[in-house]
Amino acid sequence: MKTVTIYTDGACSGNPGPGGWGAVLIYGPHKKELSGGEAHTTNNRMELTAVIQALSLLKEPCVVELWSDSKYVIDALQKGWAESWRKRGWVKGDKKPALNPDLWEKLLALAEIHTLCCHWVKGHAENEYNNRCDQMAVAESQKFL
Numbered sequence: 478m479k480t481v482t483i484y485t486d487g488a489c490s491g492n493p494g495p496g497g498w499g500a501v502l503i504y505g506p507h508k509k510e511l512s513g514g515e516a517h518t519t520n521n522r523m524e525l526t527a528v529i530q531a532l533s534l535l536k537e538p539c540v541v542e543l544w545s546d547s548k549y550v551i552d553a554l555q556k557g558w559a560e561s562w563r564k565r566g567w568v569k570g571d572k573k574p575a576l577n578p579d580l581w582e583k584l585l586a587l588a589e590i591h592t593l594c595c596h597w598v599k600g601h602a603e604n605e606y607n608n609r610c611d612q613m614a615v616a617e618s619q620k621f622l
Contacts (some may be wrong), residue, residue, distance in 0.1 A: 529580060541592065
């Protein structure tokens with residue numbers, strides 16, 4: 478299987494408020510950037526959307542090195558929280574409803590196609606691709622201001 482590296486980030490001005498997301502996909506010498514936004518959303522919805530949009534571009538099953546500064550996304554995937562929420566009918570361990578089940582459903586379906594290796598990266602630090610994703614996400618969110 479091909480190995481693709483994906484960096485993602487989401488941003489929101491106010492939470493909820495106008496939001497944006499950005500992603501960079503890297504395969505060998507090839508790089509692709511994508512971004513988008515919504516007029517009324519949350520930061521976590523934008524973080525999830527970035528990952529979903531990036532994975533949706535892949536035309537075949539891949540090993541994906543996923544880098545995100547979102548603990549929400551990385552922990553829910555790595556620690557199996559999202560799978561547990563789905564098994565319990567989108568209810569968390571504390572009996573509260575899991576947020577964003579529509580997006581988690583899409584992401585978990587994509588995660589079944591690909592082999593995800595999740596990595597947390599410190600946001601607003603020295604990682605050029607995370608910073609680029611942040612720039613794109615913020616720019617997209619500002620289109621709605």
